[in-house]
Structures are given as C-alpha cells and as structure tokens.
Amino acid sequence: MLSSQRNITDVQAHEIDLADDVGIMQKSTFNLMTRQAGGRDGIGYNILDAKNYLRSKRQKSMVYGEAGCLMRYFQEQLSKNPSFYHASQMDMDEQITNVFWADARMLIDYEYFGDVVSLDTTYCTNRDNRPLAMFSGFNHHREAVIFGASLLYDETSASFNWLFETFLEAHKHNRPLIVFTDQDQAMAKALNEVMLDTFHGLYFKRCMYGFEDETQFEEAWARCYMNNAFTLGMRSTQLSESVNSSIKNCMKPNLNIEQFFKNFEQVVEEKRYNKLKCDFEACQKLPRLRLENSPMLQQLxxxxxxxxxxxxxxxFLLFDAAYIKHKEEIGSLCEYVVGLINHDREWRVIYDPNMKLICCSCRRFEMIGLICCHCVKVFDVLDVKLLPENYILKRWTRKARTGVVHDYIGNEVEEDPKLQITERYRRLRLMLIRLANEASIHQSTFSLGHDSISDLQKKMLEHKMPLPTSSSALSTSHACPERTPNHLSFTEMVPFDQTMFSADRTYFSGDASNADNRDRDY
Structure with a gap:
C-alpha cells in the first residue's frame, strides 16, 4: 500500500491510544486490529504508521519538558479535586529534584488506616531510573491501600528527610505507629530524625543480608518480630509484595513521565476496585458461623x-480446647493460667473486674487488634457473652471509613466533589421538605417559615462563594491534631502495666522465645 493511501482514522487512533494506555504492545494491538478488519488490506495502515503516530503524540505532549508535564499533571488533578496534595523540592539550580503527591482517596485512607505503613523504593519508574517511593497500608478488608507516592532524585538521607516531612505535612502530621522499610542507614537516619515516636521495622531480606555485624543483625531481627509492636499480624514484606506485583507489571524503563502517571493511576484504581468488590461482597453475603448459637460470633x-x-x-474456635489450669487473685486483679488440650504451653491472662480490662501474655490483641482464644476462655468463665466494645477496633469494622476527614489546611476532603454536591443537595432537600410540611399546617408557622427562608436566601446570596478552583497545594501549616479514635495508641493497646508480664514475675519476658508460636495464617 502506497504511503499516500495509508491513513489512521480517528476511531483507529482512539483504539491505539487505549491499547497504549493499558500497556498492550504495539505489535499485539496491530495484529488484533488487523484480525478485526479481516486482513492487512482492510486496516488502512501498517505497524510503522502506528509507531510514528504514538511517537509524534508523545513528542507533542512533552513539548514543555518533564517538569512542565509534572506541573500540568498536578494542576489537572487539582482542578478535578481541590483536596489533591503535591509538593516538590528544588535544587540550587532551581531544577525539580524530588516530588510527592497524594490524592483525596489517599488522604482519607491514611486517616482511617495509617497506623501501620510500608515504604518501598525497590523499583524505578522511567528511563532516568528515578526511584519510586510508595507508602502503602492495609484497610479493613486486609487489602492494600496507597497513602502517597514520590519520585526521588536519589536515595540519600537528605531526600528521605524531605520525603518524610512532606508525607507528614500531607497527612496533618499524624505519625504512623510503625513503618516497615526496605532501606538501610540513610532511611533509618531520616526516620529517627523526623518520626521519633514511630517504630521502624525492617524487611526480612534486609535483616538477613543487610548486616555484617552479628549484634546489628540480632537487634534488627528482634525489632522486626517485637511482640509489643502493633503490626496488624502481617509479615513485614506482605504489604510490599501486594503492591510490587502490580507496579512491576506496568512500569517499563523507557516510559516518559506522562506515561508513568497513566500507569500509576491504573495500579491505584486496581487496588480501589478490589476494595469496592470487598465492600459489595460484605453487603451481599452473610458470614458463615461455625457455632451458630454463639452470642459473640453473632455479635461480631x-x-x-x-x-x-x-x-x-x-x-475463637480454639477456646473450646482451652481450659483454666490455675486461678489466683493478686490484689484487685485476677490471674488465670490457661492451657490448650494437646499443647504443652500455657498462657497467663490478667483480668481487672473493676476496669473491665483483660490482657494476655500472647499479646495478640496488642499486635493484631483481635482478641485471643485465651481471653475468650476467661470471658466464658466470667459469663461475659459479648465482646466488650473497647476490644473492637474500628479499623477492622464495616464502618471503619465513616466520619469526616479534613486536609492539612482544614477543609473537608471530598473523594468525588461532584458526588458530594449531589449528597449535600439530597440532605438539604429532605430537610426542606419536612420543614415545608410542618410550616404549611398553620398560617402562623407558614409566615414564620416563609420569612425565615427569605432571610436565609438573602444571607446565602451575600455569602455565596465561587466553586473551588486550582490552588497551591503547598502549606506552611504545621498543626498537629490528635489521631482519630480509629487509631490505637500504644497506651490504648496495652491496658496494663508491662511489668505484669516482666521477667521478674516470670509471666512474660518479652523475648522472642516466649512469644506465641502457634501456627496462624495472618
């Protein structure tokens, strides 16, 4: 076919764009469209034309350079949702070095599930091999959620310092309880400087191969498996593995910055779609109760x-095999020694009848946020049939994502501004309909309602504000509000003094050898 006879139609261009956006190889796209057209004679162009089309399109999109594309992308996101956060760091030559961004959903998810965070920088994003730093966590379905991302110039302590400070500013300086990382001294130094109260856990691979000194290895290993840390019961690499598999499938070394953001958005949307599926299944399906007459199972x-x-x-089902080996009163407290049938170990449970608090030497609630079978056994002996509310963490419940979230400026974060406008309209309409029904019954109430609504209408016209537009996402505010009740502080997680299970009382020494070694699938 002569070049003058070859032409890519608008429909074909759209299909080529869609295939390129989802990462389909150009040859595969061309072969598919050839089959659809009944052969190469009917398609009207060849594979070289498709490559040239995409190349010219990318050149046009990069006319302002990489920095211009970055800023344009951020401004587009701000125009869609003013809650979008982004920040950039400049070098001495006023060139962009490090960038960080988090959309509205990321800000909301961190508010509810930011107690345990994984930070991974093991993959590079584009032809410049800039590291992609990804902050992620687990939601109430134990599905991965993303809290923010950053393109770094390098992996020095200075870059990580800026990254952690920016991450905290985006999330109103709410520090996580624990951060799992894959890095060594540079990241550890930055964490110690920026997040003093945050526990730093290293990945298994880093513990195994990142230390030459035996003492350093033992300390890192103990930190990773410290049984007083609120880790959600996951392996240190579990969060990273969940996100890595998706990231690596769509990240290619020859991507420009615009293509990278398209692929990154696909990964984020994939994780969010998994959450929607879990929400739908939770609404449509009832859990299967292994003990149908159990009040506690019915409750939870x-x-x-x-x-x-x-x-x-x-x-819970293990409590049926549990039995009380010994009971002792220590002042106002009751101590129970609990054993399991066909198991040599024993666990010590302390119960405070005045405060209605319970604590077990296995530390399962302190690590995972779920009560253990030893405590359930003691509750059963005490004739407590329903789990007390203070042992039900909101972050694990169906209503974990309820409540209003505000951004670093103080404005309400809206996942979808268009949907929020519809919701506000619906709520006001219901209120006004009820008001109209009540006011129309008598002339006096009608006059009162009419005058009040007229006054309200005048005030609204005086204070009417234009719709939010793009604005700078950088803030100098360093307010540090308290964490929401959805998060658990260390003092809340450990209801009793740690000395109750100290080596002096021989109850619980805190060594890894004394931890609960029963096999569980967390």
Missing amino acids: SNIYTPSIFDLFQKE
Whole structure:
C-alpha cells in the first residue's frame, strides 16, 4: 500500500491510544486490529504508521519538558479535586529534584488506616531510573491501600528527610505507629530524625543480608518480630509484595513521565476496585458461623468485615480446647493460667473486674487488634457473652471509613466533589421538605417559615462563594491534631502495666522465645 493511501482514522487512533494506555504492545494491538478488519488490506495502515503516530503524540505532549508535564499533571488533578496534595523540592539550580503527591482517596485512607505503613523504593519508574517511593497500608478488608507516592532524585538521607516531612505535612502530621522499610542507614537516619515516636521495622531480606555485624543483625531481627509492636499480624514484606506485583507489571524503563502517571493511576484504581468488590461482597453475603448459637460470633459477624471475622472465628474456635489450669487473685486483679488440650504451653491472662480490662501474655490483641482464644476462655468463665466494645477496633469494622476527614489546611476532603454536591443537595432537600410540611399546617408557622427562608436566601446570596478552583497545594501549616479514635495508641493497646508480664514475675519476658508460636495464617 502506497504511503499516500495509508491513513489512521480517528476511531483507529482512539483504539491505539487505549491499547497504549493499558500497556498492550504495539505489535499485539496491530495484529488484533488487523484480525478485526479481516486482513492487512482492510486496516488502512501498517505497524510503522502506528509507531510514528504514538511517537509524534508523545513528542507533542512533552513539548514543555518533564517538569512542565509534572506541573500540568498536578494542576489537572487539582482542578478535578481541590483536596489533591503535591509538593516538590528544588535544587540550587532551581531544577525539580524530588516530588510527592497524594490524592483525596489517599488522604482519607491514611486517616482511617495509617497506623501501620510500608515504604518501598525497590523499583524505578522511567528511563532516568528515578526511584519510586510508595507508602502503602492495609484497610479493613486486609487489602492494600496507597497513602502517597514520590519520585526521588536519589536515595540519600537528605531526600528521605524531605520525603518524610512532606508525607507528614500531607497527612496533618499524624505519625504512623510503625513503618516497615526496605532501606538501610540513610532511611533509618531520616526516620529517627523526623518520626521519633514511630517504630521502624525492617524487611526480612534486609535483616538477613543487610548486616555484617552479628549484634546489628540480632537487634534488627528482634525489632522486626517485637511482640509489643502493633503490626496488624502481617509479615513485614506482605504489604510490599501486594503492591510490587502490580507496579512491576506496568512500569517499563523507557516510559516518559506522562506515561508513568497513566500507569500509576491504573495500579491505584486496581487496588480501589478490589476494595469496592470487598465492600459489595460484605453487603451481599452473610458470614458463615461455625457455632451458630454463639452470642459473640453473632455479635461480631455484623461488626467485623468478612475477612476479619474469618480471622477472629478461627481463633475463637480454639477456646473450646482451652481450659483454666490455675486461678489466683493478686490484689484487685485476677490471674488465670490457661492451657490448650494437646499443647504443652500455657498462657497467663490478667483480668481487672473493676476496669473491665483483660490482657494476655500472647499479646495478640496488642499486635493484631483481635482478641485471643485465651481471653475468650476467661470471658466464658466470667459469663461475659459479648465482646466488650473497647476490644473492637474500628479499623477492622464495616464502618471503619465513616466520619469526616479534613486536609492539612482544614477543609473537608471530598473523594468525588461532584458526588458530594449531589449528597449535600439530597440532605438539604429532605430537610426542606419536612420543614415545608410542618410550616404549611398553620398560617402562623407558614409566615414564620416563609420569612425565615427569605432571610436565609438573602444571607446565602451575600455569602455565596465561587466553586473551588486550582490552588497551591503547598502549606506552611504545621498543626498537629490528635489521631482519630480509629487509631490505637500504644497506651490504648496495652491496658496494663508491662511489668505484669516482666521477667521478674516470670509471666512474660518479652523475648522472642516466649512469644506465641502457634501456627496462624495472618
């Protein structure tokens, strides 16, 4: 076919763009469209034309350079949702070095699930091999959620310092309880300087191969498996593995910055779609109760998400094999020694009848946020049939994402501004309909309602504000509000003094050898 006869139609160009956006190889796209057209004679162009089309399109999109594309992308996101956060760092030559961004959903997810965070920088994003730093966590379905991302110039302590400070500013300086990382001294130094109160856990691979000194290895290993850390019961690499598999499938070394953002958005949307599927299944399916007459299982089946309820039920069923070996009163406290049939170990449970608090030497609640079978056994002996509310963490419940979230400036974060406008309209309409029904009954109430609404209408016209537009996402505010009740502080997680299980009392020494070694699938 002569070049003058070859032409890519608008429809074909759209299909080529869609295939390129989702990462389909150009040859595969061309072969598919050839089959659809009944052969190469009917398609009207060849594969070289498709490559030239994409190349010219990318050159046009990069006319302002990489920095211009970055700023244009951020401004587009701000125009869609004013809650979008982004920040950049400049070098001495006023060139952009490090950038960080988090959209509205990321800000909201961190508010609810930012107690345990994984930071991974193991993959590079584009032809410049700039590291992509990804902050992620687990939601109430134990599905991965993303809290923010950054393109780094390098992996020095200075870059990580800026990254952690920016991350905290985006999330109103709410520090996570624990951060799992894959890095060594540079990241550890920055964490110690910026997040003093945050526990730093290293990945298994870093512990195994990142230390030459035996003492350093033992300290890192103990930190990774410290049984007082609130780790959600996951392996240190579990969060990273969940996101890595998706990232690596769409990141290619020859991507420009615009293509990278398209692929990154696909990964984020994939994770969010998984959350929607879990929400739908939780609404449509009832959990299967292994003990249908159990009041506690009936209670929690309606409170926990299905995945969390399955974890709890698996532990709950073990209490049937548990028995009280010994009971002792220590002042106002009661100590129970609990054993399991066909198991040599024993666990010590302390119960405070005045404060209605319970604590077990296995530390399962302190690590995972779910009560253990030893405590369930003691509750059963005490004739406590329902789990007390202070042992039900909101972050594991179906209503974990309820409540209003504000951004670093103080404005309400809206996942989708268009949907929020519709929701506000619906709520006001219902209120006004009820008001009209009440006011229309008598002339006096009608006059009162009419005059009040007229005054309200005048005030609204005086204070009417234009719709939000793009604005700078950088803020100098360093306010540090308290964490929401959805998060658990270390003092809340450990209801009793740690000395109750100290080596002096021989109850619980805190060594790894004394930890609960029963095999569990967390």
